[in-house]
Amino acid sequence: MKLEQAIQTSKFSSDKHKAVLNILYRAWMVKTTISRELRPFGLSHEQYNVLRILKGSYPQAMRVKDIAIRLIEKSSNVPRIIDKLEDKKLVQRLVSPEDNRETLINLTTAGSKLLEASTRSIQPNTIQSLQLTEKEAAVLNRLLDKIGAGE
Amino acid sequence: MKLEQAIQTSKFSSDKHKAVLNILYRAWMVKTTISRELRPFGLSHEQYNVLRILKGSYPQAMRVKDIAIRLIEKSSNVPRIIDKLEDKKLVQRLVSPEDNRETLINLTTAGSKLLEASTRSIQPNTIQSLQLTEKEAAVLNRLLDKIGAGE
DNA sequence: GCTATATAGATGTATCTACATATATTAGAT
DNA sequence: ATCTAATATATGTAGATACATCTATATAGC
Numbered sequence: 001m002k003l004e005q006a007i008q009t010s011k012f013s014s015d016k017h018k019a020v021l022n023i024l025y026r027a028w029m030v031k032t033t034i035s036r037e038l039r040p041f042g043l044s045h046e047q048y049n050v051l052r053i054l055k056g057s058y059p060q061a062m063r064v065k066d067i068a069i070r071l072i073e074k075s076s077n078v079p080r081i082i083d084k085l086e087d088k089k090l091v092q093r094l095v096s097p098e099d100n101r102e103t104l105i106n107l108t109t110a111g112s113k114l115l116e117a118s119t120r121s122i123q124p125n126t127i128q129s130l131q132l133t134e135k136e137a138a139v140l141n142r143l144l145d146k147i148g149a150g151e
Numbered sequence: 152m153k154l155e156q157a158i159q160t161s162k163f164s165s166d167k168h169k170a171v172l173n174i175l176y177r178a179w180m181v182k183t184t185i186s187r188e189l190r191p192f193g194l195s196h197e198q199y200n201v202l203r204i205l206k207g208s209y210p211q212a213m214r215v216k217d218i219a220i221r222l223i224e225k226s227s228n229v230p231r232i233i234d235k236l237e238d239k240k241l242v243q244r245l246v247s248p249e250d251n252r253e254t255l256i257n258l259t260t261a262g263s264k265l266l267e268a269s270t271r272s273i274q275p276n277t278i279q280s281l282q283l284t285e286k287e288a289a290v291l292n293r294l295l296d297k298i299g300a301g302e
Numbered sequence: 303g304c305t306a307t308a309t310a311g312a313t314g315t316a317t318c319t320a321c322a323t324a325t326a327t328t329a330g331a332t
Numbered sequence: 333a334t335c336t337a338a339t340a341t342a343t344g345t346a347g348a349t350a351c352a353t354c355t356a357t358a359t360a361g362c
Contacts, residue, residue: 027178
């Protein structure tokens with residue numbers, strides 16, 4: 001669906017202005033799609049992302065702060081996400097032997113399995129539903145990477 | 152900043168996969184930038200969007216449902232956003248004379264002024280900071296519009 | 303060794319989001 | 333005219349977000 005239909009507007013002051021709204025809209029679409037897919041698994045979007053990040057270093061544990069910098073939404077409250085995952089026995093906490101301030105987090109077997117199952121369910125509905133060729137996706141990435149060059 | 156730096160990762164299964172994360176990241180950036188700019192005005196991102204939508208038909212009032220379809224994030228709770236704006240005397244509610252179920256919303260003079268002031272503050276930090284030419288923005292919009300063709 | 307500063311993580315809180323449900327009003331069917 | 337279904341908005345609630353503050357531990361300077 002084109003942005004114009006989605007938000008019932010055709011007045012944009014410029015293509016740059018439209019691009020800002022378009023990015024916000026597509027992100028919202030992707031996020032809600034993923035969240036709905038995750039619902040049956042009892043996982044929120046951010047809980048799922050943390051599991052994925054942990055999988056990246058599995059079976060090695062990760063520090064909370066290293067999880068935080070890998071998250072897309074930097075204002076996420078990682079300790080609280082971990083709380084939820086720990087309640088569900090999907091991750092384990094342990095104090096770092098090197099630095100007692102640090103907490104190390106590791107996937108449990110259950111966490112690893114749930115991640116796999118939920119990923120299988122999400123994949124077709126997000127990545128693959130993008131009506132783009134790999135070439136187009138590459139162009140899109142190049143343009144998106146340019147956007148924030150200022151900060 | 153490139154996505155790779157932002158989330159300290161370089162492993163993407165494909166450009167399409169990277170594109171999904173990239174969109175989520177850019178949207179988060181834009182949203183937090185705008186939210187911070189709006190803070191001094193006491194407006195949330197969504198309150199600001201509603202004011203903008205109302206401005207579009209000003210001085211004509213709008214129905215709640217017509218505001219809702221113009222919002223980017225469709226799960227926004229419009230009546231509650233209106234509550235906040237009404238508390239601050241930025242909008243007025245009145246029952247529609249044609250259909251008593253409908254509520255008509257209109258900007259007050261204060262609302263109109265605050266919108267103008269806040270827009271002046273936001274504009275340079277969002278739209279103009281996009282490091283894209285209009286041509287590139289047009290390409291970006293074309294690709295983004297293609298994405299959701301499935302739904 | 304002792305105090306000041308910095309860092310890691312946890313916790314507190316107001317607001318927002320997503321979604322379910324409730325209430326009021328209108329339109330439609332008989 | 334009356335009952336049923338649909339529509340428009342409001343309200344209730346669990347959980348998430350953004351951000352401030354607190355606690356524990358570590359580092360650095362003296």
